[in-house]
Amino acid sequence: MIRKKFRDNGLKAWLYLLPAILFLGVFMVYPLIDVFIYSFEEGYNSASQTYFGVGLYNYSYVLHDSYFLQAVKNTFLLVIITVPLSTGIALLISVGLSSIKPLRNLFQTIYFLPYVTNTLAVGLVFMILFKKTAYSDGLVNLLINWFGGGSVDFIDGPYWAKMFVLCFYTVWVVMPFKILILTSALSSVDPVYYNAARVDGTSGFRMFRKITLPMISPMIFYLVITGFIGAFKAYSDVVALFGTNLNAAEMNTIVGYVYDMLYGDSGGYPSYASAAAILLFAIVLTITCSNLLISSKKIHY
Amino acid sequence: MEVILQNLTKKFPGRDRKRREDVIAVNDFTFEIPDGELIGLLGPSGCGKSTTLNLISGLIKPTSGRIFFGEDDVTDLPPENRGIGLVFQNYALYPHLTVRQNILFPLENLKGKDRLTKSQMEERALQAAGLVQIEELMERKPKELSGGQQQRVAIARALVKRPRVLLLDEPLSNLDARLRLQTREEIRRIQKETGITTIFVTHDQEEAMSISDRIVVMRDGVVQQIGKPQEVYDNPVNLFVAKFLGTPPINVFDGRVRGGKLYIGEEAVLDVADVPDQSVYAAVRPEGFLPAGDGPLSCALTGVEVMGRDISVVSKNKASLNPAVRAIIGTENRVDRGAIVRFALKPGKVFLFRTDSEQRIPFEVK
Numbered sequence A: 001m002i003r004k005k006f007r008d009n010g011l012k013a014w015l016y017l018l019p020a021i022l023f024l025g026v027f028m029v030y031p032l033i034d035v036f037i038y039s040f041e042e043g044y045n046s047a048s049q050t051y052f053g054v055g056l057y058n059y060s061y062v063l064h065d066s067y068f069l070q071a072v073k074n075t076f077l078l079v080i081i082t083v084p085l086s087t088g089i090a091l092l093i094s095v096g097l098s099s100i101k102p103l104r105n106l107f108q109t110i111y112f113l114p115y116v117t118n119t120l121a122v123g124l125v126f127m128i129l130f131k132k133t134a135y136s137d138g139l140v141n142l143l144i145n146w147f148g149g150g151s152v153d154f155i156d157g158p159y160w161a162k163m164f165v166l167c168f169y170t171v172w173v174v175m176p177f178k179i180l181i182l183t184s185a186l187s188s189v190d191p192v193y194y195n196a197a198r199v200d201g202t203s204g205f206r207m208f209r210k211i212t213l214p215m216i217s218p219m220i221f222y223l224v225i226t227g228f229i230g231a232f233k234a235y236s237d238v239v240a241l242f243g244t245n246l247n248a249a250e251m252n253t254i255v256g257y258v259y260d261m262l263y264g265d266s267g268g269y270p271s272y273a274s275a276a277a278i279l280l281f282a283i284v285l286t287i288t289c290s291n292l293l294i295s296s297k298k299i300h301y
Numbered sequence B: 001m002e003v004i005l006q007n008l009t010k011k012f013p014g015r016d017r018k019r020r021e022d023v024i025a026v027n028d029f030t031f032e033i034p035d036g037e038l039i040g041l042l043g044p045s046g047c048g049k050s051t052t053l054n055l056i057s058g059l060i061k062p063t064s065g066r067i068f069f070g071e072d073d074v075t076d077l078p079p080e081n082r083g084i085g086l087v088f089q090n091y092a093l094y095p096h097l098t099v100r101q102n103i104l105f106p107l108e109n110l111k112g113k114d115r116l117t118k119s120q121m122e123e124r125a126l127q128a129a130g131l132v133q134i135e136e137l138m139e140r141k142p143k144e145l146s147g148g149q150q151q152r153v154a155i156a157r158a159l160v161k162r163p164r165v166l167l168l169d170e171p172l173s174n175l176d177a178r179l180r181l182q183t184r185e186e187i188r189r190i191q192k193e194t195g196i197t198t199i200f201v202t203h204d205q206e207e208a209m210s211i212s213d214r215i216v217v218m219r220d221g222v223v224q225q226i227g228k229p230q231e232v233y234d235n236p237v238n239l240f241v242a243k244f245l246g247t248p249p250i251n252v253f254d255g256r257v258r259g260g261k262l263y264i265g266e267e268a269v270l271d272v273a274d275v276p277d278q279s280v281y282a283a284v285r286p287e288g289f290l291p292a293g294d295g296p297l298s299c300a301l302t303g304v305e306v307m308g309r310d311i312s313v314v315s316k317n318k319a320s321l322n323p324a325v326r327a328i329i330g331t332e333n334r335v336d337r338g339a340i341v342r343f344a345l346k347p348g349k350v351f352l353f354r355t356d357s358e359q360r361i362p363f364e365v366k
Helices: A002-038 A056-062 A066-099 A104-116 A118-131 A139-146 A159-187 A191-199 A204-232 A236-242 A252-264 A272-297 B048-059 B098-106 B120-131 B147-159 B177-194 B206-210 B229-234 B239-244
Strands: B003-014 B024-035 B040-041 B064-069 B084-087 B165-169 B197-204 B214-219 B220-227 B251-258 B260-263 B266-270 B279-282 B287-289 B297-306 B310-316 B325-330 B342-343 B350-354
Touching: A002 A272, A056 A066, A056 A272, A066 A104, A066 A159, A066 A204, A066 A252, A066 B206, A104 B177, A118 A139, A118 A159, A118 A236, A139 B325, A191 A204, A191 B084, A252 A272, A252 B147, A252 B197, A252 B287, A252 B297, B003 B048, B003 B350, B024 B048, B024 B064, B024 B220, B040 B048, B040 B206, B048 B197, B048 B214, B084 B147, B084 B266, B084 B342, B098 B120, B120 B147, B120 B177, B165 B177, B177 B197, B197 B206, B206 B229, B214 B229, B214 B239, B220 B229, B220 B239, B229 B310, B239 B279, B239 B350, B251 B325, B260 B279, B260 B287, B266 B297
Parallel strands: B040 B197, B040 B214, B084 B165, B165 B197
Antiparallel strands: B003 B024, B003 B064, B214 B220, B251 B260, B251 B279, B260 B266, B279 B350, B287 B342, B297 B310, B297 B342, B310 B325
């Protein structure tokens, strides 16, 4: 009797899960497996569905490709610089926002604006800020000149200048979401803890470090993980800033490399693209897992 | 440390858009708490007792009036400089810290010459933990503790820096009935052992009566009566205090005094020779009824509850302002299960109050 009921429930559950499983399977799991297989098929041609052999050649090629190495370097720089920076600044701003009362909503709205703005439109604004043209050196260069420095070509100039613009842009774009999450996390901390700490004579800084931070640490951790994943997948922002010929600009990212291998001017190599995609997947997986491992020791509840 | 409150008043700005008058949470509170006493602030919710506690703690500032700890005027001092230990209603233990870290927290805040060495801190923490008997729980997190254990940790954390005054906000309200009994004894014991002046807030009169050296009954921000629990119980100054103290609650009747006799309904129940003729509220404690076949007060019996230790007689009377008249009598009495039960009244358990101001009308008990 009980067993029959249980089996019925099982069947029903599968029925309800079916639409989701179907879509996930067709559009996520199947392509993932497919890409994994392609990455081992040497010289796969998607038109004729043929390949020469099976092996690790694709990986070897990608790992020896200087464009790929450049893309990996760019991506890692972007991740390492922007994730801690944006999270830190967002935390500062959220703490500031939570401690003021008047105009708080206004500031919250202003800080949220970049989130709802189109990537390409923002890219255009950054062009105006940074790009050197025949008529103007851009707003930022005007500022630098004002302080007595020489103009820097941020868009077509030296590598560090371009990296700076990219990081600046990324930090600015991801900030609103982080501020939103952190302000809500801060407001969810029960004020009674602060009262208790005040009675015990806790200094403001210690209160922040010993009470606020641990209390919102799960949210910070969530932001760091999603930040890592987001930064590893950077592509459209780079295109918005530096155009589509990213290899020439030395500003390609891993996702950009995958795209170029598939559809770029020198593209048409699904095998190489698959191998690069699998490598990216492996990197993100490793970092996320190690993040989870670290956090399970550091995050308290 | 004695705590002196002088004309303490706290007004909060009215939030209602239509009525912008201030809300007076505490109104002109003057009281001198002797050193080493356990004081219960008692009243229904919204009576200003928690506000009073927060004023003493320094978490909120009074609108007017002064607070002294001994000779020191602490009115303008922030909470951290007052030397108080505060136990919050929900304990406010830091959930991410262990019991040990929670207790150490106030000590780690000390700076300069007050700063203790690591081993001194450990020693003090262990001492505080020993006082509330939680030594074996030191490495646990708060969520791994029962409510009663959390309460003890909170008290240990409040005591560890050796405060001059200990403040407890509804210390027992989050505990179940059994634990409540046990914990209130515990609070009493800790307070006696440390000799620290302690003020606690409660809405439970039984709790306040059972452990306080003195209780303060408050209503709408105004102190009604201050005194030893038994004194206040035996001698309430007004109807509110009489009704607030005691379980089961006092029985209130519409009464009349005519020619030196108290009438409830048409029955003259008590001699009150020195009271002028007037309408009164006559309040009788449940233990003030004596079942007597020829007793002057007759009530329609609705039920008899045998409690073991005593008997609770539930009856009805037309003049009663309570839904039922409840009398507690000894088990040696027999109540005939008739339709009418008759009582004589113990004069010391009967209080008369004015119908307008609800103030007590004294009369001589013969």
